Amino acid sequence: MIGDTPAPSPVSPAASAPVPAASYAVEGHGLVKTFGSFRAVDGIDIAVPAGAIYGVLGPNGAGKTTLLRTLLGIIDPDEGHRTLLGEGQPLRMARQVGYLPEERGLYPSMKAFEAIAFMGALRGLPLKEGRVRARALLEGHGMGASADKPIRQLSKGMAQTVQLFGTIIHEPRLIVLDEPFSGLDAINQEKLEALIREQARQGVTILFSTHVIAHADRLCERIAIVAGGRIRFEGTPGQARDQLRSQVRLRTRVSDGGWRRALPADTVAEDGAWHFALPDEGIEPLLRALLDGQAGIESLSIERPGLHDAFVAIAGAAAAKQMQDAPAPEEDA
Structure with a gap:
């Protein structure tokens, strides 16, 4: 948002179009x-x-x-029901799901490739096949030299990558990641984003939670904004941004004249420029008034709201501040 531009009008919690598809990997209805x-x-x-x-x-x-x-069936709801990959008893589909919980955990003395194979075995993948796939995964992502190292000798980022490989080793149809970027430095965050996109290209459904808006904005086709245990918005990141009007920043050589009557009612003067929300009729009528009135346009920019602006409008400033104040990820060591 720019300067002291007036706050946007309230946003409806149910501001999105329905998905025009009947096929869902995960559904929950009335969950409490x-x-x-x-x-x-x-x-x-x-x-x-x-x-x-x-x-x-x-x-x-x-x-x-x-x-x-x-949704995964790890805990049961007090009210409502859910389906996972079409099954009303989610745990029956456990072998087709890869789940990375927020609380990480690996045996520190286990070798990296063995840890990956072990996690696959827990999902029904034969241990011998898991070992072959584990080495291939590590080598394919530039970690072949670490395959035989015990977990305790790996950096935090590498150990977390090993656990992520263990989440996908059995080739699940659905991958669920709870705060997967927590604790990763910028380089390993980029690697994780690339891995998520790679899995999605193979047709795998990815469901992940995050308190970092940038990850959701870069990766997600759809988002659910959650605050206070409720979904405040569901739709695409673009639909979330569209809840707010674009902001205009205008500089003129002339500070006064009849053309000023054409400026919107919410216009604010700040730092030598005019700031206002883009009018419903677009910018063209105002441009004509400025040219006819010889206002002398020095610059004019239209800024579309970001997902952070939309989050503030939808979930509230307190929720946004809580996300900003969350502890920064520890640097990978």
Whole structure:
């Protein structure tokens, strides 16, 4: 948002068009999960299209982890129902799912390739086949030299990559990642984003949670913005941005004249420029008034709102601040 431009008008929580497809990898309807008097998930409806990269975006404590675990069948909802890959009992589909929880855990003395194969075996992949695939994965991603190293000798980023490989080694149809970028430096975050895109190109559905808006904006075809245990918005990142009007920044050589009557009512003067929301009728009528009035246009820019601006409008400034104040990822060592 620019300068002191007036705040956008309130946004409807249900501001998105429905997905024009009948095939969903994950669905939840009326999901409620309470812990004592706390409603971690408060009446959520969600549908993740098969083959999509889908992000659940919200601050820590918003209910993202509880929602993912409920959808996976790790915990049962108090109300509502869910289906996973078409199955009403999600745990029956466990071997077709790869799940990376927020809490990481590997045996420190186990060799990297053995750790990957072991995780695959837990999902039904024969250990011998898992070892072959594990070495291929490590070599294919430039980590072949680390295949026989124990986990304790790997950097945090490499160890997390090993656990991620263990999540996908059995070639699941659905990959669920809970805060997968936490603890990774910028280089390893980029590698993880590339791996997510690679899996999506193979037709795998990716569902992940994050409190970092940039990851959702770069990766996701659809997002759910969650705050206070509820979904405040569901749709594409573009649809979220479209909830706000673009902002115009105008500089003129002449500071006054009849042309000023053509400026929108929300115009604010700041730093030698005029700031206002793009009018519904577009910029052309104003341009004509400025030219006819000889205002002397020095510069004019139209800035489309970012996903952060949309998040603030949809979830509220407090939720956005909570996400900004979240601890920064530790540098990979």
